[in-house]
Every structure is written in C-alpha cells, then in structure tokens.
Amino acid sequence: MIKFWLNQQPVELDVSPDAPLLWVVREMLQLTGSKFGCGMGLCGACTMHLDGAAVRTCVLPVSAAQGRQVTTIEGLSSGQQLHPVQQAWLDENVPQCGYCQPGQIMSATALLANNTKPNDQEIDAAMQGNICRCGTYPRIKRAIKRAASSQQTVSFYDPEQEQS
C-alpha cells in the first residue's frame, strides 16, 4: 500500500511502487491537469510539488511520495480563489495551446514560495526545465514578475464549469 496526501487529501493505493507518480495521479486518481510530455524529466509538463518542491513526476516512482504531500495544479487554488500566479497568468494572457502551462505554473509557484522577488537569472534558472513549444516565455517572465509584485489577488472560478 502506498499512502500519501494529494492536494491535502489522504490517498491510499494498491499500486506497483515503481509506477510513475504522474500516471498514477492521472489514471487512478483522475486528476489530469498534470501532463505527459517526454517521459524523461526533460520538459517539465508533468511538474507537481512534493513537499513544496517542484518535481518531474513522469520519472518519479509513486513510492517516492510515500507519506508525503503531493500538490498538483488542481490543488493550487484554494477553493474558488486562484493562486496569485494563476491570476498573473490570466492577466498576461500567457496560455496558447495551454498544454505545458500547468507544469509551468507549478514550477513558478515553487520558485516564488522560496524567493518572493526573483531576478531574471533566477527566473531563468527555475524555469528552464519547462519547455513551451508555443513560445509563451516572454509572457511567463512577465507573469512571474507580476505575481511577485502583486498582493494576494482575489478571483473566483467554478471548477464545475470546465471547458468541453
């Protein structure tokens, strides 16, 4: 049995310990916000937080989460209140295709949790493991700076009202 907390909810699973955390969360726990991109930890689309640190879950065995806190994009906002980084992403109209954005946002929130005012080099260092093929990097940089300088922004969304 593997036990961990997923978005602050206890989870207990009968699963092979070497199954990658990404796929366990997507297929067994039905949270599909975290994406598959490369399977080698090279693109960051699968980024989640493990005890607050950004990790590439396509190569992380689920056993590594034993007894720990896992946070996905779905657990980032608190109730209907968006995380300030998500709000900054909206304000800068960052997403294009949107596929890499959950991973980008998880890397950005992990950065800002440890460094409230990152400079350009620190943003580059924290974000260069996340590929965006649509080319949203200039906006990601702006959104991170905006989130860093913003007070807690309040915005609401209804998770039931998801697109298509």
Next chain:
Amino acid sequence: MARSRRDFLKITASTASCFVMSVPLASCAASNPALANIGDEHYVHDGFVQVTSQSEIHFILPRDEMGQGVHHGLATLIAEELDIKVDKIKVYFAPVHKTYNNLSYGAQGTWGSSSIRDHYLPLRQAAADTRATLLKAAAQQLAIAPQQLTCRDGFIWHGTKAYPLGDFVATAAKIESVKGAPLVTDSQFKYIGKDSQRNDALAKVTGTARFSIDAKLTKAKRAVVIHAPVINGKVKDFDATRAKQQAGIVDIFAISSGIAVVAEHLWQAKKAAALVVTNWQTSELAAFNSAELPDILASKIATESGIKAHKSGRGRKALATASKRHSATYYAPYLAHATMEPMNCSAEVTASGCQVWVGSQSPEFARNGVAQLLDIDRERVQFHNHFIGGGFGRRVGIDFILEAVEIAKQVEGPVQLVWSREDDIRNDYYRPPSMVKFEAGVDENGQLSCYSVKRSGPNIFPYQLKEAVPAMLPELFPSGVSSWLAGVGGKVVNDWYAESSSVEGLFEDYQVAHKEVRQITYDPGVRNGYWRAVGHSHSGFFKESFIDEIAQLTERDPFDFRLAHLAEERLQNTLKLATQKAGWGQKLPAGHVHGVAVHKSLKTYVAQVVELSVEQGQIRIHKVTCAVDCGIVVNPNIVKAQMEGGILFGITAALYGSIDIVEGRVSQSNFHDYQMLRINQSPDIDVHLVESKVAPTGVGEPGLPPIAAAIGNAVFAATGQRLRQLPFNLSA
C-alpha cells in the same frame, strides 16, 4: 447561406429523439453536446449559434483550438454582433459536417492560417441574423414595434425593461429567420479590435482544459505501439510470452504499423512493451542516409532543368544581360513538429459504430478514414474533438487516429493510445528537406533585374493525398479506387506540376523584371507533412538571406535595398514600421548588431529586426522587433502572442532543428537530442501592429518565416560569415 440548411437546423421543442430526422445533420447533432443535450425549446441559427430557453448562448466553433486563439477570436465575432461579452458565450467544438467546412479549402480542417480570414464575415452574419431574428420574434410576441427594441448583454430591451433572450426562442424558431441583417459598423465595434482575456485561459491555468489525453474514459484500457526502428518497416514475427505475463496486460498483438500492447494502465503497457521481442521486415529506406541529401540535391540542381513553377519577363535568360551576377545555394533539413502533447487518441468500436476522442486539425479526414478502415458508414463514426496541445500541422495527419481505431477493434470497451515522445519524434510527417540555388543579375543602376531559383526536394501533397483523397471522395468509392487515385495524383504533382507549397515564398515579394522558378522533385520516400508556415518556413529564410547577399553585392543598406524592390506597399510599410521601432541604423550596445527580414505568407505581412551578438562562436539573440499587417485586428493581444510564438518556434528551427536519418532510422528521439528553445534563451520580443481597415488575415503561421533570415543576416553583419544552411553552425 442555403435555405435548406437553415430549415433543418431550425428545431423547436426538441428532445434528443427529435434530432434523429432524415436530415444530413442528424448523425452529428447526436454527437455534439451543444445540439444534443438541450431538452427544451431553443433557436439554432445556421449551425453556429444556438440560443436556449435559459438564455444560454452556444457557439459551435468550426475550427479547432491549438493555441492560435480561434476559440476566443471567432467567439469575439459572435459576441460583437450579439452585443454580449465574449465570456458569456459557451463554445463547443464542431462535429464533422460540411456546415463547418473551411471555406478556402472545401474541407473541414484547421490550417493555412485561415480561420479569421475565412470566417470573419460569415460568422458575424450568422450572429447578426440571429440577433435580428430574436428581435423580430420579440416584437411579435410583445406586440411592440421592432424599432423600439434593442438586443444587448443577453437581453431584449424595451426602454429600461429587459427580457431574457430565452423568452423569445420558441417564437424565433417558428418565424422566418432574418437573412442579411446589417452588421455592426467598424467604428461601432465594442469587442473586435479590443484586448480581452482569452476565453480558454482560465481552464488552461487551472488544469481543467480538456485535451484528448485527458478524455474522461475511466474504464479505458491503455495502449502503446512498438513502431519499427526503420521507417516503414513491418512486423515479421514477434514473441510476447514474457511481456504477456506482466501485471495488467490485456493483450499484445500485431497491427499494420507495429505491435500494440494493451494494459489496464499505461505504465504497465510501457513496461511490458520493453519485453516484446520483435523481428522486423526492413523497408527500402534502410539504405537511406539524410546526410547524403545535400550532395544528391545539389547534383539534381546542377544536371536537371525541372518543372516551371513561375516565369515572368525573360526569366533566367535575362541573367546574360546583367551587369553583375551572383549565385548562392541554401539548404534546410527534415524537421519534426514536436508538439508538447504527444499524439494520442481514444477509440471504442462497437457493433453499432465507433467513437473517437482526439484533438485533430482535420476531423473530416479522420472521421472518413476511420469509417473506411472499419468499413462502416461515415455517420456511424462519432467524432469528439478536443483542445489540441500543439498542432503546427502535425495533427493534420491521421495516422495515430487510425492506429488507435485498429487497436480498439480488437479490444473490449474504450482504449486510449498514447505515443511516447520517441514515437512522436520518429513517426512524424516531417517538413521536407529543401535545397535552393539562386542566381541573380543586377543592372548598371544597382537594381535587381533577374531573379532565378531552382528548388530541389520532396513535395508534401502526394503524402497528404493518401489521406485526403479517400476522405474527400463520396462514400461509395471503393478504397482500392481511392488509393489508386491518390497515387496517380501524387505522381502528377511530382512529375508534372510544381506544387505550390514546395516553392511558395521563394520569389513573390520583390519586383523584378525577369523571374524564373523551377522545381526538381527528389523524394527519398520519408513521409512529409505540413509544418508551421509550410513552404514559407524555409523559403522565408532562403529568400531573405539571398536578398541580403544582393544588397551587400550592390553595397546598399539591407533596409534601403529591400524598400527599393518590395512589390507591395503593405510589405514596404511593414518593413518601415519594424525598422523604425527597432532603431535601424542607430547605435547599438558594443558587439550588438541588427539583421532584418520581411516576408508575406498566407496573405499576412511580417517584418522582423533581430538584435544579437556573437560570443565565443555562439549566437545570443537579445531582442526581436516585429511588425505585422494582418488587416483588421480582431484581438491585438492574440496577434502579438502569435508573432511571439512564431518567432520562438522559428528560432528553435534556426538554432537547433534537424531530423537526421541514418540507414532509415531517425537519430533523434526526445528533447535531449531534438532541442527546443528554453526560457533562458528566449529574447525580448516587441510586436507592433500596422493599422489597417482591410479584411483580416491569419497570424498563426506568418510570424515564423522571416526570423531565421533576420538572425542569419545579423550574424553576417557581426562576423562576415554568411549562413546558408539550417540549423546554423558558426564553426562550419
């Protein structure tokens, strides 16, 4: 719009069963949530706009959303004419039906940067007519003169009294629809031309946007395919004894493109796939090495005259009378698309038909291809389109969809096929490699007088025909006939007719008295496809680098030389804006240089100025200044985003992009050896829009073509080294 189509879409008091009428849309209505799940009265106009009795406004989006912004941009057109905020409109992806055809291409597909260009007026008209019909219905129902009523924000207004639109849908459905209602005049636009938050952004930052890989099929089996290591290789035999003993394995069997491994969970399928022992029957491509292509293409150009693609004036013959001549040869390799969402598709085949859940740029080819594969009527294939995690032309191809259906045919219940990144890189429809040889003549006044290009390489269309011909022919054509026709068509393209996408963008932008363009087809047989901006993606590099060479030959400033030769005023104005904003000719920081390029593609004009430095043999791009003229701008922020995206996509290709094939095997496999630009390499980008009142054109692709040349031209300015081959290698 044809009367008949409007009539069968005008449905009152509907239940799901009401849709099962003997009308063409019946089958797709059932698969379209917007049209099927409404159990009460509503009004549907032309298959695009639906107003329900609860006053919900639904927009059936005829194109797919892959990042380019049509989900928001096309909904903005509806919003403008209904006078309601864009985010109040619910957007659904269209089912497969001719109503949703791409007007320029006569098929249902998202390509050619055509969505805004094609739909700008028709969608506004559909919404304007909806509004006029609802007003007419309200006037009748309320017994108030129509001129005393207005429609705004989801209500019909009579003075300060507001009636929800839903109050009038039953009447609207019964009366004759208004046709040709006046459109909002440009000066009155509330939403067109204004920035607004994309209507898909919230879902995309909260992880709730549904891509096909996220299809909620909780009981679905998961599948992977082991593909042949040599392109086009086939399974000879295989041993899955050990693999089948692994946990969760449902079945392992051969399909036409390899071995399918089906399991309860994807990681189980991946693990077991590594244990399958396969003997492959190799293909004729086992002898092919892409490193030999430049020599082969150069010898074709040297020895063959090829097919005429364009000739004006005296063509190449005018070289003889030029006072100065110059020649140069350029090359670009195979490229993969590498969309962030790897190819994936879910399918379920039952006795009654097939359901497909996928994100596709060509739903019609896909739906019809699936019907042909299963030998069932097209209307028995229910096609569910999704957000696309990057298209760039890759998802025009339907190979992975057919593969998923071939697997689903042998599996009970739904099955989801997910390709690995390695599958994705090694089984693409690659951008064709291309070599061009330019020859130019300049007259005694330093004006370009003769411009000749020979292009050699494969063509895309023969590969596309294999999928398009069966899909576009009527259903009754036997598959043998359609594939024969596709083969004949492909041969005609290769042997007799210069395909436009092979030579587009090589010669059009400059005014020269004598021009000649010739195409020499050479195709090693590796599958080719449409890659963002298609022919323009390399033509822009070739042409704009060579023009820089001629400017240098005539000792003129690259900006001045271009301005003196550009064929259209819009090209000139776009170039002027970019260079003015970039400070062309002004002093730059030490070691920094500018390079410029301008290119028209897909009816949109783009100019770019790159500021870079070369440090220890490495290109460092600091800033790109871009100007774009796409006519009327529907959403300035999205246009800028598309320019940014096109530029960065193009920088990846210019600095890193190459698919190399060694003895029929693709050398690259994942992001460590098929590199993508990362955030630390991403320059500042400054985009400026040319003000315009002419009809809008698309922006998904045109941001890409000039960038590689602008970089190469700047490198020349910095080092004197002319880069004539992609990807750039300064040590070469």
